[in-house]
Amino acid sequence: MQGQINKNGELQHLLTIEGLSAAMLHHILDTAESFVSVTEREVKKVPLLRGKAIFNLFFEPSTRTRTTFEIAAKRLSADVINLNISASSQSKGETLLDTVNNLSAMHADMFIVRHAQSGAAHLIANHVAPEIHVINAGDGRHAHPTQALLDMYTIRHFKRDFHELRVAIIGDIMHSRVARSQIHALTTLGVPEVRVIAPKTLLPKGVEHLGVHSYHDMSKGLKDVDVLLMLRLQNERMQGALLPSAQEYFKYYGLTPEKLALAKPDAIVMHPGPMNRGIEIDSAVADGPQSVILPQVTFGIAVRMAVMSILAGS
Amino acid sequence: MKIHIKNGRLIDPKTHLDRKADIFVAAGKVAAIGAPPQNFTASHEIDASGLIVCPGLVDLSARLREPGYEYRATLESEMEAAIAGGITSLACPPDTDPPLDEPGLVEMLKYRAMNLNQAHVFPVGALTQGLLGENLTEMAELSDAGCVAFSHAEKPLDNALVMMRAMQYAATFNLPVWLRAQDASLSRIGVAHEGEVATRLGLPGIPTCAETIALSKILRLAEETGARVHICRISSAEGVEMIRQAKKQGLPVTCDVSANHIHLSEIDIGFFDSNCHLIPPLRSIRDRDALKRGLKDGTIDAVCSDHTPVDDDAKLLPFAEAEAGATGLELLLPLVLKWAEESKVPLVDALSRITSRPAEVLGIESGALSPGAAADLCIFAADAYWKIEPRSLKSQGKNTPFLGLEMKGRVKCTLVGGRIVYKANPS
Amino acid sequence: MELPQTRDVLEKLAKDIRIDLSADAVLVGIHTGGAWLAEELHRMLGLSTPLGMLDISFYRDDFERIGLHPEVKPSDIPFDVDGADILLVDDVLYTGRTVRAAINEIFDYGRPARIRLAVLVDRGGRELPIEARFTGIRLDLDENRMIDLLRTDAGGLELRLRPGN
Numbered sequence: 011m012q013g014q015i016n017k018n019g020e021l022q023h024l025l026t027i028e029g030l031s032a033a034m035l036h037h038i039l040d041t042a043e044s045f046v047s048v049t050e051r052e053v054k055k056v057p058l059l060r061g062k063a064i065f066n067l068f069f070e071p072s073t074r075t076r077t078t079f080e081i082a083a084k085r086l087s088a089d090v091i092n093l094n095i096s097a098s099s100q101s102k103g104e105t106l107l108d109t110v111n112n113l114s115a116m117h118a119d120m121f122i123v124r125h126a127q128s129g130a131a132h133l134i135a136n137h138v139a140p141e142i143h144v145i146n147a148g149d150g151r152h153a154h155p156t157q158a159l160l161d162m163y164t165i166r167h168f169k170r171d172f173h174e175l176r177v178a179i180i181g182d183i184m185h186s187r188v189a190r191s192q193i194h195a196l197t198t199l200g201v202p203e204v205r206v207i208a209p210k211t212l213l214p215k216g217v218e219h220l221g222v223h224s225y226h227d228m229s230k231g232l233k234d235v236d237v238l239l240m241l242r243l244q245n246e247r248m249q250g251a252l253l254p255s256a257q258e259y260f261k262y263y264g265l266t267p268e269k270l271a272l273a274k275p276d277a278i279v280m281h282p283g284p285m286n287r288g289i290e291i292d293s294a295v296a297d298g299p300q301s302v303i304l305p306q307v308t309f310g311i312a313v314r315m316a317v318m319s320i321l322a323g324s
Numbered sequence: 325m326k327i328h329i330k331n332g333r334l335i336d337p338k339t340h341l342d343r344k345a346d347i348f349v350a351a352g353k354v355a356a357i358g359a360p361p362q363n364f365t366a367s368h369e370i371d372a373s374g375l376i377v378c379p380g381l382v383d384l385s386a387r388l389r390e391p392g393y394e395y396r397a398t399l400e401s402e403m404e405a406a407i408a409g410g411i412t413s414l415a416c417p418p419d420t421d422p423p424l425d426e427p428g429l430v431e432m433l434k435y436r437a438m439n440l441n442q443a444h445v446f447p448v449g450a451l452t453q454g455l456l457g458e459n460l461t462e463m464a465e466l467s468d469a470g471c472v473a474f475s476h477a478e479k480p481l482d483n484a485l486v487m488m489r490a491m492q493y494a495a496t497f498n499l500p501v502w503l504r505a506q507d508a509s510l511s512r513i514g515v516a517h518e519g520e521v522a523t524r525l526g527l528p529g530i531p532t533c534a535e536t537i538a539l540s541k542i543l544r545l546a547e548e549t550g551a552r553v554h555i556c557r558i559s560s561a562e563g564v565e566m567i568r569q570a571k572k573q574g575l576p577v578t579c580d581v582s583a584n585h586i587h588l589s590e591i592d593i594g595f596f597d598s599n600c601h602l603i604p605p606l607r608s609i610r611d612r613d614a615l616k617r618g619l620k621d622g623t624i625d626a627v628c629s630d631h632t633p634v635d636d637d638a639k640l641l642p643f644a645e646a647e648a649g650a651t652g653l654e655l656l657l658p659l660v661l662k663w664a665e666e667s668k669v670p671l672v673d674a675l676s677r678i679t680s681r682p683a684e685v686l687g688i689e690s691g692a693l694s695p696g697a698a699a700d701l702c703i704f705a706a707d708a709y710w711k712i713e714p715r716s717l718k719s720q721g722k723n724t725p726f727l728g729l730e731m732k733g734r735v736k737c738t739l740v741g742g743r744i745v746y747k748a749n750p751s
Numbered sequence: 752m753e754l755p756q757t758r759d760v761l762e763k764l765a766k767d768i769r770i771d772l773s774a775d776a777v778l779v780g781i782h783t784g785g786a787w788l789a790e791e792l793h794r795m796l797g798l799s800t801p802l803g804m805l806d807i808s809f810y811r812d813d814f815e816r817i818g819l820h821p822e823v824k825p826s827d828i829p830f831d832v833d834g835a836d837i838l839l840v841d842d843v844l845y846t847g848r849t850v851r852a853a854i855n856e857i858f859d860y861g862r863p864a865r866i867r868l869a870v871l872v873d874r875g876g877r878e879l880p881i882e883a884r885f886t887g888i889r890l891d892l893d894e895n896r897m898i899d900l901l902r903t904d905a906g907g908l909e910l911r912l913r914p915g916n
Contacts, residue, residue, distance in 0.1 A: 052859070056809035057855070128642065129596030129644075133641070151526030190526055215531070319809070
């Protein structure tokens with residue numbers, strides 16, 4: 011069962027973008043817009059989730075994502091408890107669900123879950139008490155819905171309308187939960203043309219079934235594109251049987267000013283971070299006028315505040 | 325014990341018998357069909373009105389979890405499940421702990437099973453020591469100890485030289501080699517069919533070519549060595565076609581499919597249902613349909629339960645970490661009946677895939693109803709519905725993709741060697 | 752009960768405010784009725800000071816019960832709140848909880864010199880010690896009656912009385 015929508019049609023958990031309606035996505039983005047104005051004030055905090063206990067449950071280390079959730083929760087006046095559950099404590103015999111049951115007994119209101127295995131957030135959501143909300147902060151290769159939502163927020167902010175856009179996702183689609191969530195979000199919001207660009211070793215089989223066109227050549231794939239979504243190339247993929255070297259990858263798939271020139275002149279460049287400069291993106295592009303990578307980070311907090319308050323209120 | 329089973333519909337796939345007749349059992353054997361033998365006084369009567377009487381089922385793969393995994397299931401619990409499922413003979417794969425690579429282990433298992441005095445257990449021996457894919461086991465000795473075939477279970481056997489030597493050696497003693505066709509390097513990290521669903525869910529995939537490449541290696545080596553090869557749990561349309569061609573060319577190859585795979589596809593994984601984490605992976609709908617056709621036209625010889633009891637702790641994990649496998653002994657008959665109904669296969673043919681045909685693969689004299697044959701019988705109600713739920717299963721393994729579903733076909737009574745070993749509670 | 756003409760109530764409220772409004776006072780309307788009213792007063796009083804708008808959804812005390820309002824609008828305070836003389840504007844004053852939330856929100860922008868409250872209708876039924884400095888009209892309404900402000904297609908404001916839910 012998917013189970014992220016409760017019987018009143020409200021969002022109980024946020025596990026994946028797949029299956030959410032365009033109206034729901036816009037509702038989240040609209041709510042986030044209100045939070046953006048909050049984050050620009052002197053007191054960047056609202057009392058909405060006062061007294062709520064939000065657990066950051068990170069089974070896979072990620073300081074950056076954890077911090078953005080922590081800031082978002084604190085700006086909603088919630089109490090945040092950070093738990094980094096390393097692989098070693100898991101191997102001591104306590105199962106994932108043991109850990110979750112223990113924390114539930116501490117009267118948690120919300121779990122933010124990051125896990126190396128696809129489906130971990132679903133498993134937890136299917137076994138927590140009904141009053142607890144679960145946000146998937148990244149599960150294996152499967153989904154990273156809040157990242158995709160902040161990307162959609164950024165696109166909407168700079169491009170207003172989704173219905174006439176050409177969007178390209180570039181890089182390691184195969185191993186990327188961000189890409190999967192972006193694809194669902196873009197197609198749901200009505201983007202008529204979503205492209206994925208990568209060498210064949212980094213494209214999962216049948217990716218076209220998700221509603222995208224695949225390209226292997228940047229010069230063709232970037233032509234007339236409005237939005238470029240870059241993906242991070244993990245260190246372990248840069249050599250071996252997937253790719254021969256980081257250098258060759260940069261030469262053919264790294265985003266340089268020359269390659270960016272193939273896209274529309276007002277195209278925007280996004281990246282979920284942390285960036286590998288000189289591997290998937292040239293510094294001249296990352297720091298250039300078309301980069302909206304820093305606004306993405308700002309919007310990310312507001313989007314996470316929106317998701318948390320919508321879930322807590324359902 | 326002399327038993328008179330009356331008013332039942334007798335189906336014997338081996339002789340193509342399908343008629344309403346009484347059957348008489350004495351001295352552990354079928355004594356007569358139709359009229360009683362002379363001077364027959366039944367000590368026991370079974371009224372089989374509205375029921376089907378057929379040979380006891382033969383299952384080519386059921387993990388009993390002994391030795392080594394007794395916390396998952398025991399011989400006692402799983403043998404109970406087998407007879408409740410109408411299974412009177414079953415082969416168990418060698419991936420126990422330790423693996424069945426020594427005659428002592430095999431003898432112990434046979435002895436334990438014999439003492440339980442329920443279904444017949446046929447151990448399949450390890451093809452290489454420790455299933456490590458390096459050194460051959462003492463196959464001849466193991467065969468003397470009771471192994472009916474030799475396999476590598478789910479353990480990788482990628483070294484073609486070792487595979488060829490193992491086949492040559494098995495062929496020397498005319499011992500059958502049972503193999504799963506899955507290339508290890510192409511499937512090492514995979515947990516689901518490499519296709520639409522795995523891509524959507526972000527699960528590492530096992531491509532179809534992992535099966536076809538391994539299969540082509542096995543078939544060529546079988547041809548080369550003259551070994552009698554049985555392919556276990558075929559999973560893809562391409563694989564079925566390769567077997568079809570091999571059979572056409574006269575290669576003495578047989579093949580089975582798991583009962584799960586003739587009904588389910590990758591779609592059934594839904595959102596990470598770990599009960600659908602199976603080996604081989606559930607493939608596409610096209611593959612599933614090809615398996616059904618292959619089963620119907622005889623390319624696939626038998627359906628097995630691929631019974632693999634897994635405890636809840638090992639299933640309540642993220643999909644990839646959850647242990648593969650499903651309970652199956654009690655589902656084999658209903659799943660085959662479901663296939664027969666959906667694919668419009670006459671009952672007598674459908675039942676042959678779980679009686680006479682697997683008996684031939686095993687090389688045993690079971691799976692028949694003729695007078696003189698061992699009285700291993702299954703009496704079932706083809707139209708009885710029951711719900712698959714943990715408490716309706718005798719197996720210690722309670723996990724199956726079919727949990728919560730209503731199934732048609734329930735065993736009422738099972739006989740092994742002329743003794744009533746199982747009788748369903750009247751309901 | 753017959754409602755008086757909304758226009759008359761508005762005129763009266765504007766008149767009261769005009770007498771007592773400092774030159775640098777700023778109007779802040781509470782979304783949505785209060786925001787319309789603030790716009791209207793701003794126009795009627797011919798003010799040139801900036802006009803603010805608050806959506807108090809994030810400050811409501813009934814979030815636990817009813818969750819987040821389905822349409823949250825961003826608050827917009829286009830001036831420095833520190834030391835400001837704020838006239839908070841709402842259409843109907845009832846329990847006082849909305850005004851409480853609005854005051855809380857204003858303080859998250861800074862420390863104003865003064866906050867005063869103007870409402871079109873005071874219908875009684877207070878649950879908090881809050882009173883308006885300027886009131887268009889006082890109405891004694893039954894608990895099961897609702898009164899709210901509507902904006903017509905032509906842009907005019909109209910008080911409406913209806914059975915409560």
